[in-house]
Amino acid sequence: MTDQGMSPPRSSRFWDRMAPRYSRLPIADEAAYRRKLDITQSYLRPDMDVFEFGCGTGSTALVHAPFVRHIQATDLSQAMLKIAQDKAAAAGVTNVSFSHAAIEDWIPGDTGYDMVLGLSILHLLEDKEAALAKCHRMLKPGGLLVSSTVCLKETMPYFKLIAPLGKALGLMPTLRVFTCDELARNIMAAGFGIEHRWQPTRSKAVFIVARKI
Numbered sequence: 001m002t003d004q005g006m007s008p009p010r011s012s013r014f015w016d017r018m019a020p021r022y023s024r025l026p027i028a029d030e031a032a033y034r035r036k037l038d039i040t041q042s043y044l045r046p047d048m049d050v051f052e053f054g055c056g057t058g059s060t061a062l063v064h065a066p067f068v069r070h071i072q073a074t075d076l077s078q079a080m081l082k083i084a085q086d087k088a089a090a091a092g093v094t095n096v097s098f099s100h101a102a103i104e105d106w107i108p109g110d111t112g113y114d115m116v117l118g119l120s121i122l123h124l125l126e127d128k129e130a131a132l133a134k135c136h137r138m139l140k141p142g143g144l145l146v147s148s149t150v151c152l153k154e155t156m157p158y159f160k161l162i163a164p165l166g167k168a169l170g171l172m173p174t175l176r177v178f179t180c181d182e183l184a185r186n187i188m189a190a191g192f193g194i195e196h197r198w199q200p201t202r203s204k205a206v207f208i209v210a211r212k213i
Ligand SMILES: C[S@@+](CC[C@H](N)C(=O)[O-])C[C@H]1O[C@@H](n2cnc3c(N)ncnc32)[C@H](O)[C@@H]1O
Pocket: 010, 011, 012, 015, 016, 053, 054, 055, 056, 057, 059, 060, 074, 075, 076, 077, 080, 101, 102, 103, 104, 118, 119, 120, 121, 124, 125
């Protein structure tokens, strides 16, 4: 595992603590997860290089790995990455590299990626607009951003009030509250055209595939 040398720990302590429990949690909605995998895989090609930020315990990267050339998977939490690496080794997957880095600190190389995956992560960032702009810069022309994001403003707007307290007490990570329409506007403002938008129900994460234009 490589380490890009991070600035101070954002929510890393929270996620390090969560990692063992997170890795044992069953997928909340198997059918929706499968559909998102299928939609993503309809875009995958064997010569693709993929970047994932907030990869957690690596489950999705390991599912997509057989369909692409390489996945560079990154996360803020060393504990999450350790579990991800152990899973990759156990599964004999060799085309996924794991690196310890917050998306804010990641320094991309010169060659662009064909796809960026950001799953259950955009609502956890201090500045999702900056992250979206970075994803846009990291992609090749016509490259794809695939995201799945909980839009708390639609179902739990009060989170805006309790999230800062929860974070100060160490009970919650950084949490941002916005609607799915706001997110879609942010994605388009960053220079993407939305190709696919799907939300199983209003309380569930919105899945968006967007292309760099
Ligand atoms: C809710 S989990 C999602 C994990 C995985 N993408 C999934 O769908 O199961 C959020 C993950 O994002 C990571 N994370 C939080 N803030 C981050 C940041 N600023 N940069 C990179 N990763 C971050 C956490 O460590 C955690 O592993």
